[in-house]
Amino acid sequence: MPLSSAVITFPGSNCDRDAQTYLELITGQVPHKIWHNDQIIPKVDIIIIPGGFSFGDYLRSGAMASKSPIIKEVLKHSERGGYVLGICNGFQILTEIGLLSGALNRNVKLKFIAKNCHIKKNNENFFNKKIQNDKILSIPVAHNEGSYYNSEEGLKSLEDNEQVAFLYCDKDGNSNNESNINGSLNHIAGITNKEKNVLGLMPHPERAFQDFHQSQDGQLILESLIS
Amino acid sequence: MRVKILVRLKKQILEPQGKNIEECLNNLGFSECGNVRQGKLIELDLPEDIKDKSTYIKDICGKLLVNDIIEEYEVL
Numbered sequence: 303m304p305l306s307s308a309v310i311t312f313p314g315s316n317c318d319r320d321a322q323t324y325l326e327l328i329t330g331q332v333p334h335k336i337w338h339n340d341q342i343i344p345k346v347d348i349i350i351i352p353g354g355f356s357f358g359d360y361l362r363s364g365a366m367a368s369k370s371p372i373i374k375e376v377l378k379h380s381e382r383g384g385y386v387l388g389i390c391n392g393f394q395i396l397t398e399i400g401l402l403s404g405a406l407n408r409n410v411k412l413k414f415i416a417k418n419c420h421i422k423k424n425n426e427n428f429f430n431k432k433i434q435n436d437k438i439l440s441i442p443v444a445h446n447e448g449s450y451y452n453s454e455e456g457l458k459s460l461e462d463n464e465q466v467a468f469l470y471c472d473k474d475g476n477s478n479n480e481s482n483i484n485g486s487l488n489h490i491a492g493i494t495n496k497e498k499n500v501l502g503l504m505p506h507p508e509r510a511f512q513d514f515h516q517s518q519d520g521q522l523i524l525e526s527l528i529s
Numbered sequence: 530m531r532v533k534i535l536v537r538l539k540k541q542i543l544e545p546q547g548k549n550i551e552e553c554l555n556n557l558g559f560s561e562c563g564n565v566r567q568g569k570l571i572e573l574d575l576p577e578d579i580k581d582k583s584t585y586i587k588d589i590c591g592k593l594l595v596n597d598i599i600e601e602y603e604v605l
Contacts, residue, residue: 362596369593398596405599407538412545451542451599485543 305528306346308334310376312356312367317389317508321352324508328524338370348527349379353390353444353506363406363447364394373399385428385527386500390445393492393502401495402502403460404452409445410485416444418516419483421491421505422471425464427498432526438475439468439519441505443483448504450486450493460493467501468492530577532586533605536595537568570605 307325311318318335325333325348333350336343343349357366367373380386380401388396396402409415421439423430433439452460460466468491472481477489484504492503507520538544544566551565571594579585586604595602 361594365593365596397598405596407542407599408545410543410545412549453598456598 304331305329305348305524306331306333307348307350308336308343308346309350309352310336310338310343310372311352312338312354312370314356314358315352315354315391317353317391317506320506320508321350321389324511324520324524325350328511328521329528336372338367338372340372341375343372343375343379346379346384348385348387349376350508351376351386351388351392351395352508353392356391356395359391359447362394362398364391364396364398367391367395368398377401380495380500383497383499387429387523388500388502389506389508390443390448390504393504394447396500396502401500402493403456403465403495404450404493406445406447406504407449407451407485408447409449409483414444414446415448415483417442417483419443419491419505420471420473420475420481421468422475422477424466424469425494427467427494427501429494429501429523429526430467432529433522436475437519437522438471438473439522440473440510440517441507441519442509442516443505445484445504448484448486450490450504452487457487461488463496465494465496465498466490466492467494468503468505530575530579532573532575532582534571534573534586534590534594534602535568535605536571536590536600536602537566538599539601542599
């Protein structure tokens, strides 16, 4: 199934071009390039909110971007069941919009983390259905505020509704304090909304799909949507 | 009228910057300093005759300045 797409760019986005290439090379269709002040997103199957430091991460990561004019189009798209993938800063923006539950705090060790990490599928959804349960994905992270937090009730609701999409783990698939790179609650690397059409993910699949990348595991996420 | 709003992470949330500042103070010999937490101060002007100031501030905090999942605020 061909997948039509759009990528939103905010002032300070820096993974928008990577996301465009990721979509174009895997889906075979050129994505629409949307500026945060635009009023309309054409009807597409998936919108990617890319990583970076939108509005310089002023106030809180993603806070200013979540008030951009284009966000009302993202809400309309998700309400009609369209896919939304927020990567890194995109994940932070989705929590600030309220499409995803919780918040991303400073990494527990106060370091900007830029390295390959391992994640594994937890609850199944549209974005990971092509990934085997025992597959360990190697995908890069690059963030300063990636420590996932939610209230006790919020966390329970996420788990009860099977919204925890990906967990940090080591190369053998063990999730523990050592493999949890940023101090995220319950090792959470990615979550969905209740309807499971919106995914927020701290690791960058759009940096792991081409031959010259260290890993091609990022392909599996888009391929799950296409299949 | 100048309004000062103090925003900080809720008490139950680990605040690694404060922890780091505390370690640094302790290393400098200020060993009495404990439980350091860092917050942020937002200052803004409002007209003197604004109606229902507290509702107004609650509104701006709720809509932008504060993320109530992780933060709390007080008006100084």
